[in-house]
Amino acid sequence: MRTSIATVCLSGTLEEKLQAAASAGFAGVEIFEQDLIVSPSSPESIAALAAELGLSLDLYQPFRDFEGVDEEQFAANSAWAEAKFQLMKRMGMTTILLCSNVGTATIDADEVVIDQLRRLGDLAEKYDVDVAYEALAWGRFVSEYDRAWDLVKAADHPRIGTCLDSFHILSRRTDLSRIAEIPGEKIFFLQLADAPALSMDVLSWSRHHRVFPGEGAWDLTDFLTRVARTGYAGPVSLEVFNDSFRQADTRRTAVDGLRSLRWLEANVSAARPGSDRVRLDLHPLPQVSEPRGIDYVELSTDDLGALTRQIHQLGFRFVGFHRTKPHVQLWRRGQARIVVTESADPTVESPGPAVEFDGPAATSAESGTLLRGIGFAVDEADAAMERALLLSATEVPREQAHDEEVLRGVFAPDGSEVFFGNGTGVDPQWTDEFGTVPDDRQSAIDHINLAQPSHHYDEAVLFYTSLLALTALPSQDVPSPSGLVRSQVMSSADGAVRMPLNVSPDHSTNALSRGAGSSGETYPEHVAIACDDIFTAATTAVARGLKFLAVPQNYYEDLAARFDLAQELLDRLREHNILYDRDNRGEFLHFYTSTIGSVFFEMVERRTGYHGFGAPNAPVRLAAQHRRNTES
Amino acid sequence: MRTSIATVCLSGTLEEKLQAAASAGFAGVEIFEQDLIVSPSSPESIAALAAELGLSLDLYQPFRDFEGVDEEQFAANSAWAEAKFQLMKRMGMTTILLCSNVGTATIDADEVVIDQLRRLGDLAEKYDVDVAYEALAWGRFVSEYDRAWDLVKAADHPRIGTCLDSFHILSRRTDLSRIAEIPGEKIFFLQLADAPALSMDVLSWSRHHRVFPGEGAWDLTDFLTRVARTGYAGPVSLEVFNDSFRQADTRRTAVDGLRSLRWLEANVSAARPGSDRVRLDLHPLPQVSEPRGIDYVELSTDDLGALTRQIHQLGFRFVGFHRTKPHVQLWRRGQARIVVTESADPTVESPGPAVEFDGPAATSAESGTLLRGIGFAVDEADAAMERALLLSATEVPREQAHDEEVLRGVFAPDGSEVFFGNGTGVDPQWTDEFGTVPDDRQSAIDHINLAQPSHHYDEAVLFYTSLLALTALPSQDVPSPSGLVRSQVMSSADGAVRMPLNVSPDHSTNALSRGAGSSGETYPEHVAIACDDIFTAATTAVARGLKFLAVPQNYYEDLAARFDLAQELLDRLREHNILYDRDNRGEFLHFYTSTIGSVFFEMVERRTGYHGFGAPNAPVRLAAQHRRNTES
Structure with missing residues (x-):
């Protein structure tokens, strides 16, 4: 055919x-x-x-x-x-x-x-x-x-x-x-x-x-x-x-x-193995399994102090600088890894792609703090990369020293970078390039929330489906003070990879303005970290001076009306600006940080198999971020 | 209540x-x-x-x-x-x-x-x-x-x-x-x-x-x-x-x-006259009938030469300058009147509203050539104006000499101006302020096509319904090379007033950018003039050097395939870039001019009761305008 x-x-x-x-x-x-x-x-x-x-x-x-x-x-x-x-x-x-x-x-x-x-x-x-x-x-x-x-x-x-x-x-x-x-x-x-x-x-x-x-x-x-x-x-x-x-x-x-x-x-x-009836006269695609997990998320920032301070407040440990790229550093919290790239240091070469390409917008043109890429742990990185290229994705240009782990990746429709690494999600080899800091805490990247330009939304769904074998879950609309945010989760079957894609209310045709909504309002992206004790994490964060996203008192009063919660738990939630949700499997406790540039963080604790993302609480977060935007 | x-x-x-x-x-x-x-x-x-x-x-x-x-x-x-x-x-x-x-x-x-x-x-x-x-x-x-x-x-x-x-x-x-x-x-x-x-x-x-x-x-x-x-x-x-x-x-x-x-x-x-059960504790609204017609359309331009040349090419006669406002002139073609206001003359005061208001965007901030307002002939201008103000419309500030006809108006949701004049649509009194040029040709404004910002579309429908007693006809989508254009006609029952409202594909939230579509592409507005012999009008226009919107040869070949038209008629249509449509009532022949700023013109001849607007031909026009935009 x-x-x-x-x-x-x-x-x-x-x-x-x-x-x-x-x-x-x-x-x-x-x-x-x-x-x-x-x-x-x-x-x-x-x-x-x-x-x-x-x-x-x-x-x-x-x-x-x-x-x-x-x-x-x-x-x-x-x-x-x-x-x-x-x-x-x-x-x-x-x-x-x-x-x-x-x-x-x-x-x-x-x-x-x-x-x-x-x-x-x-x-x-x-x-x-x-x-x-x-x-x-x-x-x-x-x-x-x-x-x-x-x-x-x-x-x-x-x-x-x-x-x-x-x-x-x-x-x-x-x-x-x-x-x-x-x-x-x-x-x-x-x-x-x-x-x-x-x-x-x-x-x-x-x-x-x-x-x-x-x-x-x-x-x-x-x-x-x-x-x-x-x-x-x-x-x-x-x-x-x-x-x-x-x-x-x-x-x-x-x-x-x-x-x-x-x-x-x-x-x-x-x-239908063995049949070639539907060969489209194309090079056959290597089959890939869904990713085993997220190796790392890479953030680019021109405000290194603020970003690393917040990461530290969330309990991350500094692993080290990259041995040949001094503007790149690695932080970890258990199996959650954040690569931080300083973008504003004029003494080093530009971290972004040096070549022009016809595909999605390169985010390197943007300044500020933003989510630059995600590293996925896959079974066979070479096969995943070959498949990506056969699916017409554009490769991210990248310089590598001869003795470094070769990581290759492609641009996603929103301009962010997708990298493929061999492995299981546990201490990938490339981390040695930053040094070694053991950390066996029960912590990992729970999910990554990506803002998508509305005109390329369907393209994004197919991109993650076809390149990474992820599955699109049913979408839902979340109200914010400036419009409805459409949210749909791309997930692996075992939940090791979960990425809610959000389309902001502004129907901007400009793919370059990732995260930018109507009237200049920004819809930031965020990285959610899973931990096994949210109160300990919150206490550490308080001690280290974290600026939490403030949760209104009215929210806790409604929580008390909706759920039969012990007063002590309610008080602890309120004290640490922690949000709460429950489904028929279990409970979800989570808090948000303030936003730096286009990025903020969420700390989550899932109890006994809760599978969602605290959707009933999303309007609370969006309203708080809206107030912050319109007040500043 | x-x-x-x-x-x-x-x-x-x-x-x-x-x-x-x-x-x-x-x-x-x-x-x-x-x-x-x-x-x-x-x-x-x-x-x-x-x-x-x-x-x-x-x-x-x-x-x-x-x-x-x-x-x-x-x-x-x-x-x-x-x-x-x-x-x-x-x-x-x-x-x-x-x-x-x-x-x-x-x-x-x-x-x-x-x-x-x-x-x-x-x-x-x-x-x-x-x-x-x-x-x-x-x-x-x-x-x-x-x-x-x-x-x-x-x-x-x-x-x-x-x-x-x-x-x-x-x-x-x-x-x-x-x-x-x-x-x-x-x-x-x-x-x-x-x-x-x-x-x-x-x-x-x-x-x-x-x-x-x-x-x-x-x-x-x-x-x-x-x-x-x-x-x-x-x-x-x-x-x-x-x-x-x-x-x-x-x-x-x-x-x-x-x-x-x-x-x-x-x-x-x-x-239910006599009942006061549904009084909303508001000042009662004066009742109005639908307008009897369109007295005039006002165009604002910083390119007076190009605009008046094109109006002249369409067979309009120069009536005169306003006796106290030398930057304002009147042109007529039968009962079709166009007021042209020169906006770029720095020696006269700004023609736009001098005050700020919270309502729709004032178009005076824009330069170029644009549709600034429409004058409607109504039964009782005072009642229409009172009703408009009670319906929370914002009055257009306007200076008038003591001996001039008092014309009052309000801003429409798209920022254009709506004026109310007493009369029947035939030679209103204010035209005396420009001089007298008799013109009994069978010609009038057939319809005015307005571009609407998508976020205020419903507001626009209610505005024309509630202020002018117009009726919204069913909407339809017209394909253009850069997206679907939603089009809906606001009409009086007798068809004396017909205004298709168009929403361009770009979902811009910025009401200020009237007519601006995606990627900077503009969706201009237009004034359609009815005449009783389109070929005569076209011949005059050709003789006076009008730049017609070019109609592709492929269109005429398809026309020949779809309709059983005499070769001679087909040749004449092609020669003058005239488009053709037919319904079960009659025929519609029309041509378009090139665009000046945000405005172009259409000349139409309706034969034996054709009621539409040549919708099957709209994609031809939009494609030609798209080519012109992307080529220039």
Whole structure:
């Protein structure tokens, strides 16, 4: 199978779309009719550009409202179709998508539709065009893929086949078993889209909320496997209508799309070892398991004093400076490691990437204190890195001395860095470069909360899913004084890696301004540290002068009203600004620090298997941070 | 009845919300519990602030998941309720909202619920609290208002009444006739929200898409009239969960909310003359009819030469300079009038408002060429202006000589100016101040297309609905190379006034940047001129050197494929860059000019009653404008 993408997935002019698709590595495109109509370029010059870029023009689409009409309308529709066939001939195109009639159909009779499809086939034959008939989920009379197939089969015309589109099929929850009845050669085209699980009318769902495979809720691995079993050997093409994609950088969207197909192909191959039916003519992806844990988080700062003081207040121990990079130091608290890079020291080389790249924004351009990267402990770092590069991630340029551990990584969609290290999460080898400080305290990085630019949110979900084999948990909205914050956790199955992704209320299109929300308000990122005794941690922090995020008295009064807590516990919570939550498994106690630059910390204690993140308390934190922002 | 608003409608801290509500003119507020919990202010100080601002604290809300539970859970719930009653006592509050149980209810038995409501009433009695029981649309067992009322009635407790919420009732399309059965004194609270007609799950609809009355699709006049007939005399309160409102300027949202209640009150009074049951303790609004037409559009420019040249190319005649304001001139084409104000002439005083105001952004701060205001011909300008001011619009400061026609106006939410003139749209008296140029050509302003900042979109709909008695037609999405443009027409019933409101894809929170879209791309506004012969108009324009917006050849080929048009007509359309559309009433021919600053023009000819705006052609225009933007 070959990769393809509909131009309607992408923003920009038709030329920009073709260039983006080619640059991302697609083999072909579907030409969305309106993209051509609004273009000042002739059909011939578009075809020439595609040829120059090495793109095949796989499908002209959509043609619609054709069949199930009276003879007068049929004559008009046939003239319309013939004009489009002539246009396709000028572009060297041989397949057209015919959507089931939603507008002009008046006759719900199989024999009429079959006859009209057959006559369309005769007309198409004159222009060497194949017609791929697709059941739209909201078709007037034909809305199910198997009904469309029955009609195509009955028409029995070499130029009439069917088109399967995962959106139209999965949105209706149609039984998929009849896909197996369709001979692969009668499937003239295959379109893929994923979608979030929404309860809304299917037309709005389709027009605004489709996403690439892996970014939604559907099992496209199963769907594609079923289609592959029919023997279908045509393009595997993305057709996604998405409000954000229409606005986003078209090259990034194209890369995101191709990543989704590579990931899907690997899933199908893994599910059906030995079959090469769904090879997308791409280099096969190495399989990876989910990470074993988080080795470290790297923070970049121009205020080294404030940041290391706060880390120390949280009970971290200074391990040492890097033996060859004096602006880099390591701190640890049990198995929680923080690498601190001083960014403002003008005597050392810039810590950021020195080269330009077309991918996500490089955070090195930013000053202040920010989360620069995360090191993941994986089974095979080389395989993870190879997979990342095959998934079109951009490598982080990095200088390494010959005797140092080679750590390689890539940029995430938000501009942060993702590094892969071999190991189990326990004292990785590279830490020797900083010296040795034993620390067997029960402490680790519990989770890392990342702020995401809204226009690249779906891309971020697929990035962590496809590169790191993490799973997206259901999302939820958290109210803040300046809007709702959408929060979704990317997690490994065992919970060793947990990263809530937060989208701030500001719909900024500027990926550079990570963490920046509406009206200049910032939504900082944070690192949560797990400990086994939050009160001891808090006492140490108090003794060392930590500035806690203040929790209102009203919160504790509500806590007392909601939970049957001992007065002594309540008093201790209040004394240390500790928040509390409980679910049916256990308890969660946590406190927050004040914010330095774009970063703050959380200390958490999970009791007897509590699995959440204290979501009921998030509004308290957001309000406190809002007050701090608007007061300062 | 008295006006009230739930703090959850507004953005900011609780203090900011109270200040915004008081400043807009509300008599009271509902305290949304979470707003209090996250606040560092004590309940007593919040109550003191409200008293200082003259706001009554009308409702504590929500209390939930109380009834229909087993005895053990009931004991815990009662303790919880008592803690809240104690809190309310500290704030001097006497009414609490009880939502029907969605979470913990296990017993669907009337007698259990009735007994538990009655026991809650006994507890409430100890604290002088009234409990307003409301059926949430997604309640576990109680989801209809009449079921909630039956339970309240059966509980027969002086402290237990019901709360009616238009969202929960209208979203379920419940028969409203049983409202009449409820005695007014047993309705303990009334919450109002409107909503757009969406097909989605009711919980998401409620949590994200509620709007103020007049901004959605529901008949709240009928709803409020029914409630008023019961004798209900408590607060009429807005409870709106809206993602945009949560982000918007809280003072503007509060003003918008109060406007919706004043408008609604006037509607109810008009529907039931003689009744004063729904008087909101406000000054009664003068009734207005929809405008008779558009007297003029005012454009401000720092490039007088380019703008007047283009107006001339479109066949406008120069009428004259204003007799006392040499930087202002009038042009006309039949009954289409354009006032051109030169903004860059440093020898004259600033044409914009000299005072600061808290309302919409003043456009005078912007330079370039832009649509500054619209003059509407109304039956009674004085009444329209009085109504506008009572609806909290901000008057445009304006200097007038003693012998000049007094034109008064207000700022629209997008910062443009709305002026009211007495008349029929034919040669208004103020035009004498520019001189006299007879012009009986069949030409007028057909429509004016306004760009709206997305965060104030609903406010704009209510503004034109409530001030000008215009009607919002169904909205549609138009694709552009950089995203979907949402377009909705505000129209008078006879079509004499038609204003499509467009929201650009960029979700900018900055109301100042009118017309500015993503990546600095501008979405200009335009004035459409109706003529009776588009080819004559185009020929004149060509002769005078007009720069037309170029229409691609591909468009005409598609036109030929879609419509059965004579070759000669097609050739003429192509020659003059004229676009074409047809509906079941008639035909629409139109062309566009190039853009000057933030403004361009459209010339239209409507044949035999075509009612639309050439929507199928809008993508062609947007793509051409996008190319122009990205090329320049």
